Amino acid sequence: MKAVAAFLLVLCYLxxxxxxxxxxxxxxxxxxxxxxGQGKVVARNKNNHVFFLSGSSWYKLGSVSLKHVTVGPAGLWGTSPTNRVYKFVAGDFRPASGLSMQQVDAGGNGQVVGITSNTFYTYCLRDSYASSFKGVGSLSWTYLSWKLKYYSCGPKYGCWAVDTSSRVYFNRNMTPSTCSASGWTYISGLSLKMIEVATDGSVFGVATNGRVYQRSSISSIRPQGSSWVAVSMCMPISHLSYDLGQLWVVTNSGMLLQCSH
Structure with a gap:
């Protein structure tokens, strides 16, 4: 395994x-x-174990198996293989009763957004509910009347999403205290399988062919940016995240790369 990893890394450098x-x-x-998000890095392996990066070492986080994990201003959240929602409270992931979600995102301005399993309906958890949840009771989600397969928000310029046909959409206005949101704007040019918004507003996505792209020229004047710019990778990518100048990418083979300018 180490020999294979070393060979792949040589290809990456080249x-x-x-x-x-x-x-x-x-x-x-x-x-x-x-x-x-916010200087923290969490990861899930193929056995659905969650890990937290401290220094140069990974440490297993909690005792619950999760298929998706997210960290941000709203805290540390995840969804299980049976689509139950969890929040990290007092050293472990605590389940919440209520709606089942296949993916949640905690990167917004205190709110949590999620997508239900099978139906792909989108919901939002108000910032007050997200911050006060202590691992007991049910979560009260707000229905957003949109079908998506991947959803990510940032605290600065809004939310980005990919629908069930791999089309990309942008929503500038999401109010954390009420979960009210304006309509979505279609962003042409790419078919994506996932997209992530960073705390500083940067947006990266993985295309359906495994290639990585960054949305350029994002600003308060033009929060949707202007175009897609390819980020060269040595191998097909399955997932990624960006925070504080570091782009973390997961290859199809399960390797984790750390990229910077």
Missing amino acids: AASDAWSCKEAPRLYDVAQIDA
Whole structure:
């Protein structure tokens, strides 16, 4: 395994673009999903175990198996293989009764957004509910009347999403205290399987063919940006996250790379 990883890393160095330089992140085998926010990095492996990065080492987080984990201003949340929602409270993931979600995102301005299993309906958990949940009782979700397969929000410029046909959409106005949201704007140019919004408003996505793209020229004047810019990678990518200048990417083979300008 180490020999294969070393060979793949050589390929990565040779394929590195002028804009990004990638190296192997602190080693965690069989990574399936990654999320970074506010200086924290969490990951899930293919056995649905969750890990937290401290220094150059990974530490198992909690005792619950999760298929998706997210960290941000709203805290540390996840969804289980049976689509139950969990929040990290007092050292472990605590279940919440209520709606079942296949994916949740805690990267917004205190609110949590989620997508229900099977139906792909979208919901939002108000910031007051998200912050006060202590691991007991039911969560009160607000229905957002949109079908999506991946949903990510940032605290600065709004939310981005991918629908069930891999089309990309942007929503500028999400009010954390009420979960009210305006209509979505279709963003042409790519078919994505997932998209992530960083705390600083940066947006990265993975196309259906495994290629990585960044949305350029995002600002308060033009929060939807202007175009997609390819980020050269040496291997097909399955998942990614960006925070504080670091782009974390998961390859189809389960390797984790750490990239920077």
